[in-house]
Amino acid sequence: MPVITSIDDLRHLHRRRTPKMFFDYCESGSWTEQTFRENSSDFDKIRFRQRVAVDMSGRTLKGTMLGQPVTMPVALAPIGSLGMQNADGEIKAARAAARFGVPYTLSTMSICSIEDVAQNSADPFWFQLYVMQDTGFVDEIIERARAANCSALVLTLDLQILGQRHKDIKNGLSAPPKITPRNAFDFATKWRWSFGMAGTKRRTFRNIVGHASSVGDLTSLSAWTAEQFDPRLDWAKVERIRERWGGKLILKGILDAEDAKLAVKAGADAIVVSNHGGRQLDGALSSIRMLPSVVRAVKGETEIWLDSGIRSGQDILKAIALGADATMVGRAYVYGLGAMGEAGVTRALEILQKEMDVTMALCGRRTLREVARDILLVPRDFEGDWAENA
Numbered sequence: 001m002p003v004i005t006s007i008d009d010l011r012h013l014h015r016r017r018t019p020k021m022f023f024d025y026c027e028s029g030s031w032t033e034q035t036f037r038e039n040s041s042d043f044d045k046i047r048f049r050q051r052v053a054v055d056m057s058g059r060t061l062k063g064t065m066l067g068q069p070v071t072m073p074v075a076l077a078p079i080g081s082l083g084m085q086n087a088d089g090e091i092k093a094a095r096a097a098a099r100f101g102v103p104y105t106l107s108t109m110s111i112c113s114i115e116d117v118a119q120n121s122a123d124p125f126w127f128q129l130y131v132m133q134d135t136g137f138v139d140e141i142i143e144r145a146r147a148a149n150c151s152a153l154v155l156t157l158d159l160q161i162l163g164q165r166h167k168d169i170k171n172g173l174s175a176p177p178k179i180t181p182r183n184a185f186d187f188a189t190k191w192r193w194s195f196g197m198a199g200t201k202r203r204t205f206r207n208i209v210g211h212a213s214s215v216g217d218l219t220s221l222s223a224w225t226a227e228q229f230d231p232r233l234d235w236a237k238v239e240r241i242r243e244r245w246g247g248k249l250i251l252k253g254i255l256d257a258e259d260a261k262l263a264v265k266a267g268a269d270a271i272v273v274s275n276h277g278g279r280q281l282d283g284a285l286s287s288i289r290m291l292p293s294v295v296r297a298v299k300g301e302t303e304i305w306l307d308s309g310i311r312s313g314q315d316i317l318k319a320i321a322l323g324a325d326a327t328m329v330g331r332a333y334v335y336g337l338g339a340m341g342e343a344g345v346t347r348a349l350e351i352l353q354k355e356m357d358v359t360m361a362l363c364g365r366r367t368l369r370e371v372a373r374d375i376l377l378v379p380r381d382f383e384g385d386w387a388e389n390a
């Protein structure tokens with residue numbers, strides 16, 4: 001068993017053990033990948049202030065997200081096709097999250113269905129909704145999430161149309177994958193993955209198949225998205241979904257202070273400051289750079305969470321110090337799943353927790369309530385000196 005000490009170790013193992021098509025699907029951003037890269041490199045520009053001779057005993061990272069107790073302020077973000085990274089991946093991630101005491105979010109575009117996950121994991125999970133043109137399908141999937149006891153709905157607002165990732169096109173990404181001579185060789189060398197896949201019946205988008213009418217070629221995610229996702233999604237439709245759901249609502253994909261205000265008006269219980277991990281608008285600023293302006297606009301009116309670019313517990317602490325109430329992680333746990341299945345997701349969470357705890361202590365704080373901007377050194381021009389565009 002390799003010694004895993006960082007999220008990057010998990011990433012390396014994920015790359016070694018998972019077919020190239022699926023590793024690339026995870027490890028890519030749209031077009032030039034500028035936003036994807038800066039999501040992480042901008043975290044590196046922020047530094048910590050070391051403080052000493054402070055009593056460090058009795059530390060805790062515990063808190064709440066939407067009133068739900070969490071062992072640390074981290075939820076697992078929704079990831080499409082997760083069950084292609086590792087057999088039954090959604091069930092494994094949900095179980096690891098439940099055992100660790102953090103929320104798991106199931107994507108609309110998951111391989112395991114809502115019902116599969118509900119039957120195989122003890123704790124309630126959250127469901128992420130992509131709005132389709134077929135309102136009948138949208139209403140039905142909301143009912144299915146309710147019936148499965150999902151405790152919050154995460155409505156993703158930044159993917160009405162799909163950003164282009166060059167690698168996915170070149171790799172011929174599909175679920176289930178097509179067997180070509182090149183793929184067959186790749187799958188044969190990734191024997192753990194292949195055995196896992198041979199042993200499960202969950203190999204296509206089970207939330208969709210058998211539920212949506214007029215399902216065209218679902219194996220090609222990009223073609224299907226272009227055909228089915230609702231390009232007319234607007235705030236009035238958000239309102240309709242909020243009413244239809246009636247429970248806790250998280251609006252994901254907010255990157256601008258103006259949109260944050262509109263999200264509050266639309267009744268969001270939480271917003272996720274996110275650029276979809278750099279997979280949508282290439283050239284947008286990183287989430288961590290946009291966070292302070294969103295915090296100034298809506299702090300206290302809704303919970304403010306951040307995702308995109310988090311690769312360590314230190315990154316999480318930086319986001320909290322800049323005013324986020326909590327975070328979501330995407331790739332950090334996908335690497336774990338691709339590397340070692342359920343145990344890998346747990347390992348990823350342990351690494352994030354340990355890094356956060358030690359960093360908080362060395363900054364002289366014992367609880368996240370005590371964590372504020374004054375534990376950081378933030379470059380003067382961090383938010384950027386952009387010309388006014390209004």
Ligand SMILES: Cc1cc2nc3c(=O)[nH]c(=O)nc-3n(C[C@H](O)[C@H](O)[C@H](O)COP(=O)(O)O)c2cc1C
Pocket residue numbers: 025026027039077078079080081107108109128156252274275276277278279307308309310328329330331332
């Ligand atoms: C492989 C992959 C698939 C994703 N699928 C979805 C999805 O189905 N729904 C969604 O709302 N976000 C999706 N996202 C975005 C994540 O929920 C999250 O916003 C992003 O991964 C955060 O950035 P990080 O990976 O740098 O942590 C996906 C991200 C990745 C990497």
